[in-house]
Amino acid sequence: MVKVAVCGAAGGIGQPLSLLLKLNPLVSELSLYDIANSAGVAADLSHISTPAIVKGYAPASRDDLEALGSALTGCEVVIIPAGVPRKPGMTRDDLFKINAGIVRSLVAGVAKHCPRAVVCIISNPVNATVPIAAEELKKHGVFDPKKLFGVTTLDSVRAETFLAELIGAKDPEVLRGEVAIVGGHSGDTIVPLLSKSSKHASQIAKLPQETLKKYIHRVQFGGDEVVQAKNGAGSATLSMAHAGYRFAELIIQAKSGKSVTRSRSFTDAAYVYLPGIEGGKQVSQTYGVDYFALPVRLARDGSAESVDASVLKGVTSQERELLKIAAAGVGKSVVQGTNFVVGAKL
Numbered sequence: 001m002v003k004v005a006v007c008g009a010a011g012g013i014g015q016p017l018s019l020l021l022k023l024n025p026l027v028s029e030l031s032l033y034d035i036a037n038s039a040g041v042a043a044d045l046s047h048i049s050t051p052a053i054v055k056g057y058a059p060a061s062r063d064d065l066e067a068l069g070s071a072l073t074g075c076e077v078v079i080i081p082a083g084v085p086r087k088p089g090m091t092r093d094d095l096f097k098i099n100a101g102i103v104r105s106l107v108a109g110v111a112k113h114c115p116r117a118v119v120c121i122i123s124n125p126v127n128a129t130v131p132i133a134a135e136e137l138k139k140h141g142v143f144d145p146k147k148l149f150g151v152t153t154l155d156s157v158r159a160e161t162f163l164a165e166l167i168g169a170k171d172p173e174v175l176r177g178e179v180a181i182v183g184g185h186s187g188d189t190i191v192p193l194l195s196k197s198s199k200h201a202s203q204i205a206k207l208p209q210e211t212l213k214k215y216i217h218r219v220q221f222g223g224d225e226v227v228q229a230k231n232g233a234g235s236a237t238l239s240m241a242h243a244g245y246r247f248a249e250l251i252i253q254a255k256s257g258k259s260v261t262r263s264r265s266f267t268d269a270a271y272v273y274l275p276g277i278e279g280g281k282q283v284s285q286t287y288g289v290d291y292f293a294l295p296v297r298l299a300r301d302g303s304a305e306s307v308d309a310s311v312l313k314g315v316t317s318q319e320r321e322l323l324k325i326a327a328a329g330v331g332k333s334v335v336q337g338t339n340f341v342v343g344a345k346l
């Protein structure tokens with residue numbers, strides 16, 4: 001049984017994500033932290049007849065850190081979807097100004113109150129907020145690279161859904177894990193490696209080049225479709241709650257002793273600190289970046305045992321180009337995120 005915290009639990013992602021977590025019988029307690037309405041969301045979810053005990057926490061004032069401490073104490077998994085979402089015309093990078101500080105303060109709470117927890121960062125721009133989290137954890141002397149994940153599962157979910165449409169697969173679930181998504185989580189840092197698909201390679205090979213090009217672009221910019229359709233009311237929330245839960249569920253299952261292995265024993269990709277995880281160092285050297293999304297294998301404590309660097313071998317020349325572009329974009333965000341903490345005065 002696992003105690004899980006959601007920080008930003010009353011938001012567009014936080015509410016449905018908390019609902020999905022409440023439905024998981026392996027969750028013993030759900031700590032819902034938000035600066036607004038967490039009590040209401042907790043009261044609502046607490047009426048659902050599943051084992052998880054649900055408690056809501058909110059700070060009494062801007063300087064109140066006690067509620068965050070109470071929410072995080074004893075938590076083994078912390079999921080962070082706190083922060084502002086995009087509006088049409090904005091890039092994820094435009095969110096940095098507000099979300100960088102939010103993520104930093106929440107992760108400081110993790111460092112103090114549950115330093116051994118597995119932390120999943122959803123708040124954008126993920127390419128930069130994960131380095132912020134890493135630097136903040138380092139500052140407190142509790143950084144374990146194996147326990148920090150940037151959640152990029154929505155890119156995999158989209159890749160599977162859009163590919164199912166193209167090859168006429170009625171149930172996109174059959175494509176789960178079929179398209180390795182690597183790089184980062186924004187625009188051209190997202191790289192779907194179609195050449196790595198094994199079971200559906202012949203169907204993919206029949207698709208015209210132009211279709212494949214459009215497919216890659218749609219996976220990279222899928223978030224924009226939702227931002228535009230919501231027209232000022234935010235970005236993906238429901239599909240993100242599903243995706244965030246899909247990744248968190250793997251961690252919860254691993255911690256509960258359930259097998260989470262899928263094809264090639266690697267699960268969904270996540271954005272991680274490469275030098276700290278088996279298999280990551282060489283990718284870091286090859287692409288000149290410390291962070292990259294790669295398929296991860298989870299250990300029994302829900303941490304990253306290793307990353308699957310083999311997906312980057314034997315790619316097509318077009319994919320190699322995409323990887324170079326992604327690495328350049330990720331590199332810039334990593335510098336921005338790192339400097340936010342390292343360069344900032346205490």
Ligand SMILES: NC(=O)C1=CN([C@@H]2O[C@H](COP(=O)(O)OP(=O)(O)OC[C@H]3O[C@@H](n4cnc5c(N)ncnc54)[C@H](O)[C@@H]3O)[C@@H](O)[C@H]2O)C=CC1
Pocket residue numbers: 007008009010011012013014033034035036081082083084085086095099102105106121122123124125126151152153154155185234235236237240
């Ligand atoms: N990683 C990914 O694939 C995706 C990431 N996102 C990102 O997730 C974030 C949240 O998106 P939404 O839920 O749609 O936004 P939202 O505005 O609906 O919810 C955000 C919640 O965070 C709370 N919050 C703000 N500051 C806080 C703090 N200091 N402590 C605790 N809670 C705080 C707000 O009160 C609000 O309830 C955005 O940054 C968005 O860009 C969105 C979709 C996909």
Ligand SMILES: O=C([O-])CC(=O)C(=O)O
Pocket residue numbers: 085086092124154222223224226227235236
């Ligand atoms: O597009 C956004 O801003 C939200 C997001 O990360 C996504 O939907 O992939």
